[in-house]
Amino acid sequence: MALDTFANLKTQIIDFSHRGDISNRIDDFIVLAEEAMYANPDFPLQLRQMETRAEATTGPTRFLALPDGFITMRRLKLNIGGGSCDVQYMAPDQMAIQSASGQPRFFTVTSQLEFDRVPDSTYTVDMQYSAIPTPLSAANPTNIVLTNHPSAYLYGALTALFGWANDTENEANYQRKFFGIIQGINKRYKQGRYGPAPKMRIEGATP
Numbered sequence: 001m002a003l004d005t006f007a008n009l010k011t012q013i014i015d016f017s018h019r020g021d022i023s024n025r026i027d028d029f030i031v032l033a034e035e036a037m038y039a040n041p042d043f044p045l046q047l048r049q050m051e052t053r054a055e056a057t058t059g060p061t062r063f064l065a066l067p068d069g070f071i072t073m074r075r076l077k078l079n080i081g082g083g084s085c086d087v088q089y090m091a092p093d094q095m096a097i098q099s100a101s102g103q104p105r106f107f108t109v110t111s112q113l114e115f116d117r118v119p120d121s122t123y124t125v126d127m128q129y130s131a132i133p134t135p136l137s138a139a140n141p142t143n144i145v146l147t148n149h150p151s152a153y154l155y156g157a158l159t160a161l162f163g164w165a166n167d168t169e170n171e172a173n174y175q176r177k178f179f180g181i182i183q184g185i186n187k188r189y190k191q192g193r194y195g196p197a198p199k200m201r202i203e204g205a206t207p
Contacts, residue, residue, distance in 0.1 A: 003150030006030075006141040013157050022161060029164070030136055033156025036178070037145070038071060038132050043182045045152070046189045049144040050130045055079075058104075058123045062097070064113040069131035076107055079124040087115070087125075152181045 003009055010026045022029075037045040051074065054067045077084040085103070092108045095116050103123075104115035113127075133143040136153070146153055155178035162171035 003146070003154060004142060005146075006136045006138060009136070009146065009150070009153055009157070012154060013161065016154065016158055017161055019161070019165075025161075025164070026157070027137075029157040029160040030153065032160035033153055033178075034132075034135050036156055036159070037152060037182065040179075043179050043186065044071075045145070045182050046130070046186045047133075047144060047148070048189055049148070050133060051128070052131050053126065053128045056125045056127065058115075058119040058121075058125060060118065062115045062118050064115070064125065066109070066111075066113055067127065067129065067131065069133075071130040071132060073107075073109060073113075073127065073129045075128040076113075077126040078104065079126055084126065090116075149181065149185055152178065152185065155181060 003012055009030065010023075013026055013029065014020065014022065050071070056064055056067075058064060073089065076087045076089070078087060080103075087104050087107050090106045090108050092110055092114075095106050095108045095114070098117035101118040101120040103121075104117055104119055106116040108114050133145055134140050136143060136146060155174050158174040159171055159178050162168075162174060
């Protein structure tokens with residue numbers, strides 16, 4: 001059976017776990033797998049297809065709501081006339097707040113997007129960012145992660161399942177597979193974005 005839909009994924013989780021008594025908990029295991037994909041501190045999942053963009057309009061405050069599913073900002077620009085101007089990122093504890101209004105020069109991200117000053121005009125903000133794909137459910141039976149990397153869902157859900165069952169050996173086994181898959185996906189993503197690392201060529205004899 002293909003791991004191509006929410007329903008088929010649940011069937012395969014039961015099959016791989018050899019547990020027939022978990023049907024009413026599988027949705028929870030999938031939710032925990034999704035949380036671990038994006039929120040684990042060591043190997044958060046990165047996919048090219050997770051990159052998206054959105055526009056918003058500034059108001060009379062320094063603050064702007066983050067788009068749904070926001071993970072990280074790649075680039076933020078203000079559209080001004082026929083051109084655009086980059087707004088530079090600064091860490092929250094490093095950004096100096098300006099008392100006078102003006103064109104924002106810096107931004108940071110907390111629970112919302114914050115500029116270094118109140119905009120002196122209404123600006124259109126162009127955000128390029130990474131977003132969490134729509135979670136799996138009966139109403140949303142597939143997404144880009146399940147379509148392209150179904151084993152990430154399978155191994156993540158089995159990790160959660162065996163953690164719930166206090167089966168530490170199987171939990172550790174599937175967690176290694178889960179993080180191994182994520183590391184492989186992330187490596188492919190970086191190679192696709194930046195290309196392979198340049199190789200040094202040495203002319204002549206080598207010692």
